[in-house]
Amino acid sequence: MSNVFPRNCKAKLPMAVQGDGVYIIDSKGKHYLDASGGAAVSCLGHGDVRIVEAIKTQLDRLEFAHTGFFTSIPAELLAELLIEQAPGRLDRVYLVSGGSEAVEAAIKLARQYFIEIGEPKRHRVIARLQSYHGNTLGALAAGGNLWRREPFAPLMIDTTHISPCYAYRGIEKGESEFEYGLRVADELDTEIQRLGAENVMAFIAEPVVGATMGAVPAVEGYFKRIREICDEHGVLLILDEVMCGMGRTGSLYACDQEGIAPDIMTIAKGLGAGYQPIGATLCTDTIYQAIEQGSGFFQHGHTYIGHPVACAAAHAVIKEMLDRRLLDRVLTQGVRLHKALIDKFGEHPNVGDIRGRGLFWGMEFVRERKSKAPFPPKLGFNKLFKQNAMNAGLICYPMGGTIDGKQGDHVLLAPPFTIDVGHVDEIVAKLDKALKATLRSL
16 A cells, blocks of 8 residues: 555556666666656766765755745855856846746746836736646646646636647648748737737747657747747747756757747756756846846745755756766767657658657657548557556657647657667667557557
8 A cells, every 4th residue: 555646546656766877777676768857857867976976965064044044055056057058138047946836936027027117917928839837827827738727727827829839730731841930920929919918928938849749849930030029019038948958959958049048938857857856947137137126025935945955966967967068969869869760760650750859859649641640539549658668668758639639649758868879779679669569559
């Protein structure tokens, strides 16, 4: 008997007892290659001695100091390092304990900013369908994951959603990718005008969509147009890099590859690499100064924000990424993984699309390749695939509802930055084994 309340009350999960590099080992000694880093978290793998030592050192000095009374050296060092590398005019770091908290803080920060500058009518948030921004009520309301939203819809703030930038299914005949990107980006302009720009405070988007669609990057020009629209209407741009940031796509901040910078950014997951729970909300000096010179107090907070041990771990994680030039490795190993996926599944009749960036890749499964028809949701393809992958000793991140919240299946891959050629081959071989077993069971 277990007293743990699990995510899935009907699932029988193995007991994880040890981590070793890119593997997690269960109580029976079985090794699982962690090809998704859990949920794109374990970017440095498991058992990294440098990170563990940084945590131990901080525990010997100070385990906790409430941010209502103190700042701390690890918090100051981490914020300084993040801003040294940050794009655009991002200048301040609000430290939290995870991705949902970071998004919740971002939404409340945007609202308070407009109150501070005398525009209190601005309160509406616009986001995209098939996005995911977290599970707290504010973050869930911003997200466009219909399955996650539905049970809690009566409790959530009113947000509106435009189309995702999803070229595989959204591009029209005769339309170039660039033209498609501008068309769907211009939906934001239309929605702002419909709501009234004086009522809109922020647009939030993932630079590369993670869990809900499976590593879908925007087409060229899309985010530059989004940035222009936000500037035209005085709307804040919030970029959610909780899953795709912190080196996952090959640059520390994913938006660097889009040639833009946000007003507010959220990060987490790879920030702590799983060694400690931590996230952050970054903002420009303009936003910070509005509050500092106004009320002087951000009306938000949690007990464990800026936790010294978590900050020490995150600082060690980022330093290791930079000092070991692991972002270069993300790009080279990402090319290798992409090629291996294309070679094995590029012409597979049940793989419709392979997309991604860096070490962040997704494969979308289809019943029929030419028509792009998905498997019927009642088959539970993604659930079968996950179990078959686990049976094969592979941790990956399958999801359903890829297309519209109900239809479509994909698998997300986000392996540690430390994978080598042998690991790439093992990932692809075990994906193939899982796919064959899943198709046989249908």
